[in-house]
Amino acid sequence: MMTKIHDTADTPQWQRLAGAAIGGGEARMTRHQITRVRHETRRRTLTVDRIEDVTPGMRRIHFTCADLADFASAGFDDHVKMFIPGPVAPGERGMMRDFTPRRFDQAAGTIAIDYALHDAGPAVAWAIAARPGDSLEIGGPRGSAIIADDFDWYWFIGDATALPAIGRRLEELRDGVPAVSFVLVDSPAEAQEIVTQTDWTPHWVVRSGSDDAANLIAATADVPLPRGDGFIWIAAEAGVARAVRTAIEARGHPRAWLKASGYWQRGDEGVHVKIED
Missing domain, CATH: 3.40.50.80 (Nucleotide-binding domain of ferredoxin-NADP reductase (FNR) module)
Structure with missing residues (x-):
């Protein structure tokens, strides 16, 4: 069975990108299709706006970003590369960790990322110490696997x-x-x-x-x-x-x-x- 895709202003980003990947908004998507799309990657700076403890072990940090208008994350399990602030020796890349964009709004320039606090790694240490006004950089997502x-x-x-x-x-x-x-x-x-x-x-x-x-x-x-x-x-x-x-x-x-x-x-x-x- 084939499903016809019609793009509108309210069409979710995942559906618009899936349609584009298989030939545009009038393309026909095979039932149960998993569509893979690639995104242009670049770094963006996020600034902590507010912090919410969803549960004792899960911290959600809401960030603002002035450069989010063309941010693409069409898959629910996409991940961005988070560059952990800290000293970096010459020739080294610094600490990086992968995180899922929990929620984002391109028009508002906001993105939320959840941190499971049971992990004692550098990203969680940063999240525990984070305060409004702090900033870090992210890159990606590189691509999305869009599950119909x-x-x-x-x-x-x-x-x-x-x-x-x-x-x-x-x-x-x-x-x-x-x-x-x-x-x-x-x-x-x-x-x-x-x-x-x-x-x-x-x-x-x-x-x-x-x-x-x-x-x-x-x-x-x-x-x-x-x-x-x-x-x-x-x-x-x-x-x-x-x-x-x-x-x-x-x-x-x-x-x-x-x-x-x-x-x-x-x-x-x-x-x-x-x-x-």
């Missing part, structure tokens, strides 16, 4: 580092579509309220022991896969994401409708791993 909003249902599985992308997707999906999330958290206090028009069923999986993969696999195993065509998105520590993907595939879900990513790797939190094997 025409599946019958969606599952989202991950740890706290996946929550910014999950929250953004829940806010962007169409009205009434069934969406289920399984998010590993340290305590019930980390459950977030997310405003969404989807038919959302959240499962807040409180961590028990040290085997994060076992926690998430057990939580998902108790829930039958819905009827129809569904897309399952997974993001967590690389080894955990790989184990969860294997468990989901063993239940017969098509690999083409499954995406797994390592948002960090044990022993090297700055690594972002695309899981394809």
